[in-house]
Amino acid sequence: MTGADSVQALVPGAAATGTAAQLIGRDSELALLRQCVVPQEDDAGQAVLLVAEAGVGKTALLDATATQAAQAGRRILRVRGTRGEADLAFAGLHQLLWPVLSRAESLAPRQRHALQAAFGLQDDAQPHVPDRLLLGLATLTLLSDLAAEKPLLIVVDDAHWVDSGSLDVLSFLARRLEGESISVLAACRTEAAPELLSHAMQAIAVGPLDETAAHALLDAQPTAPTGRHRTRIVQCANGNPLALVELARCTDPDQLTTAPLPISRRLEDLYAAQLTALPSATRTVLLLAAAADAPDLSMVLGIVPEAADPATWQHAEHADLIRISGRSITFRHPLIRSAVYQAASQPERRQAHLHLAEALSHDFDRRAWHLAAAAFGPDDDAAAALDKTAERAISRGATESAATALEQAASLSGTPLQQAQRLMKAAGVLAVDDHVERAGELAARAAHITADDGLRRQAEMLRGWVLSAGLRQSEAFTHLMATARSLARADPEAALQALAVGAAVANHAGVDAHRQQVDEALNRMLFADGLPRLWVSTAVNPLTRRPEALAAVREALAPRPPDSPPHSPREQIWLSGMAWLLDETSAAIHFGRACDPLAHDRPEFRNRQMALTYGWACLEHGWWTHTRAVIDEANAAAATRPFGRAEVYVMTLEANLCALQGDTDRAHHLTGQVFDLVDAEPVRQIRARTHWATGLAHAATDDHEAAFAALRRMFHPDATPLHFHASPYAIADLAEAAVRSGHTEGARPLLTHLLESLPAERSARLNGRLLHAQALLDDSGRADDLFCAALTDDQLAPWPFEHAQTTLAHGQWLRRNGRINDARAPLNHALETFQRLGAAPWAARAAAELRASGVTLHAPASDALNDLSAQQQQIVRLAAEGMTNREIGERLFLSPRTVGHHLYRVFPKLGITSRHQLRDLIGGDGPGR
Secondary structure, eight states, X not given: OOSGGGGTTBOTTHHHHOOGGXXXXXXXXXXHHHHHHSOSSTTBOOEEEEEEOTTSSHHHHHHHHHHHHHHTTOEEEEEEOOGGGTTSTTHHHHHHXXXXXXXXXXSOHHHHHXXXXXXXXXXXXXXXXXXXXXXXXXXXXXXXHHHHHSOEEEEEESGGGSOHHHHHHHHHHHTOOXXXXXXXXXXXXXXXXXXXXXXXXXXXXXXXXXXXXXXXXXXXXXXXXXXXXXXXXXXXXXTOHHHHHHHHHOOOGGGOOXXXXXXXXXXXXXXXXXXXXXXXXXXXXXXXXXXXXXSOGXXXXXXXXXXXXXXXXXXXXXXXXXXEETTEEEESXXXXXXXXXXXXXXXXXXXXXXXXXXXXXXXXXXXXXXXHHHOOSOOHHHHHHHHHHHHHHHHXXXXXXXXXXXXXXXXXXXXXXXXXXXXXXXXXXXXXXXXXXXXXXXXXXXXXXXXXXXXXXHHHHHHHHHHHHSSOXXXXXXXXXXHHHHHXXXXXXXXXXXXHXXXXXXXXXXXHHHHHXXXXXXXXXXXOOHHHHHHHHXXXXXXXXXXXXXXXXXXXXXXXXXXXXXXXXXXXXXXXXXXXXXXXXXXXXXXXXXXXXXXXXXXXXXXXXXXXXXXXHHHHHTOHHHHHHHHHHHHHHHTTSOXXXXXXXXXXXXXXXXXXXXXXXXXXXXXXXXHHHTTTSOOHHHHHHHHHHHHHHHHXXXXXXXXXXXHHTTBOTTSOBSSTTTGGGGHHHHHHHHHHHTOHXXXXXXXXXXXXXXXXXXXXXXXXXXXXXXXXXXXXXXXXXXXXXXXXXXXXXXXXXXXXXXXXXXXXXXXXXXXXXXXXXXXXXXXXXXXXXXXXXXXXXXXXXXXXXXXXXXXXXHHHHHTSOHHHHHHHHHHHTTOOHHHHHXXXXXXXXXXXXXXXXXXXXXXXXXXXXXXXXXXXXSTTO
């Protein structure tokens, strides 16, 4: 039992038996929960979040459902959030897994180490900061193995008080229950519902009891109220079961004011009134218990002499404020704990926390928080203790807990410099873990309170970086440029770093004025040289600065002397971005391999922007399995982090991949979301690529009129590109949509502008796209020559989809111009490429052209593969490479059981009976091919 919600809406005796039959007025809720968390099929794991105000009966519903699940043969694991543990790193995960932690020995080494690090059990000689996705996977795998023996129900009470790191893991788990014999049932207060769980779980709102149920509950009380007293209780309680029970105990009707008070406030006042009748010693030990606020309050028994005397506690037990079982003491309801704490004076609360800090000398983190709660004004000892707690949380991967500790330590610091330093440390921790909004707020506070120029510069730099990671791109650019100008003399290196980030923002924005500002600022930085300068100039002018930047990328690819240092993460980001902008796609993949979710030896370092560059490069290079892996990992991480620009790019990348693969409904859904999110921001690269995805999705369904309209939006009415870099590459798709929809004359001015404005020295890819478009729109009899020029020496081979597109278009032209025999080879090549990639709509188009040229085709097995979901295709391709279910699960952040579940379901669709047949059926992509 956890708290007094267990007596809400219960008849007398329900707390002892906990059977569902004794809940009054909750039949529909119980039936729904039973259906959700005790499913009939083992592969129907569910995640349900009960949301209600305090006192409505969340815990009673949890307990009743858990009892039913246990009777149905399920194993139950429980977590109870408490205010006292809300800032302790992985306190909730500790409750969940500690009873079964011995099972971690069977996990793969990386997963086992992540779990041990989060629990503080790692070898200090080999510290390992756990990756949050790997920690989630370790938890999922452990619980999945457990559930394979006996179906599992996880019950989380008072989720609004569960620490953020544990909520991350629970959210990860709740999104991955397909094929698992695991259900998750959580409960929280309406006003404090954790956003992570709200997005990951099916929310069920539990409302007040109706009037009939309210009267039934009053009838079930030991002394059922009557007359005016009863009417006043029903009016005051407003259907809240706990309020009905507690107000029924109140024998004085005049105490039941009809003032419009919140139920929680009304109940706290009732409980506080009860405290005045208790002996002083009892109030003292209750305050200790309230200040401790831990799942097991037996620790308070030895703090003061009165606490060791059972008689002291009996007064509170007789008043029905607490429950005592052996050495375990729990408040009957969290509102009682709150009432006890608030009723005490500030000196009394301070003394209680000091007592607890002294008693918890063996538990450093709890001791630190009690010292902080006892502090009155600046307190260097408490601040230092919190600082150390933050370091421990960082080492365990609990970044939000660390930042909270540092922010509190800053408030207790004695000088503005110490305050700013700790705020900056907290901001840095959050920024690295992508909590950019809060990081920016803390950095702004640090800049405001410090007089230290160096620290203020750091704060301004960090603010610019976090702004750039969000969606407020105009504000980010203005701040970064101002920072670069202000630091040019005092700190030239920092100024160049600010300009480097500003150049990336200018690239995304695609606004000519922004690009010009970056160029002018760079020209004033005479000290700027080398790779940083090349990155800045390439980011804003990749087409005109190509020769110098290309030489730098190729030099970076050359073998380095054995004693030369490796490229730093920042240099890798610049090189990867430059290579991608220059269409050196293989080089972009090379520099981005640190972000490859499918790499066998992937390090823990990740950078979201670099990962996205890698994802786009893989998409263009035909490594769509790797692209999907980048998307899945980014979505998994985004599910536990605030929304920002990177998430919008992920949606845009996924929309393009879905359109190419023929999942047009998903593509249109994603593009609609993106346009809604960037409505007021100048992010033309996102807009252009989203229009491109929309056009491809329409083209995939042969709606060429709509495709042309979408692709035409990638250019301004005056024919200039919407985005200086992204738009030109879509010209071939636009030309094809124009020809098929009768808008040829509408496409020609766009092509003419590009041919006249783009530099003569351009990449093979861009040149091939322009030649493709010229051939489609040609009216001078040169189409064949233009197609052949685009395909000369397989110069488009590094971009297989675009190569196949051009080959298909050439084959179509040949067939329609009577050269049927010549058409068959290019059409067949295009068909094979589209099938290998999984570009189902274009494969169907190539097959239709081949049949029209007299070739008899049989439906290939890859058609069945294209009918699978994106995740199932990934699993099948990795299984075809010979990977085990556990290896696939670790790569895709799924449990081995879920992997097996998917394979079991797809084998019949593919017409096979074992995984050994997959290798002959499927050709992989990427380096493992």
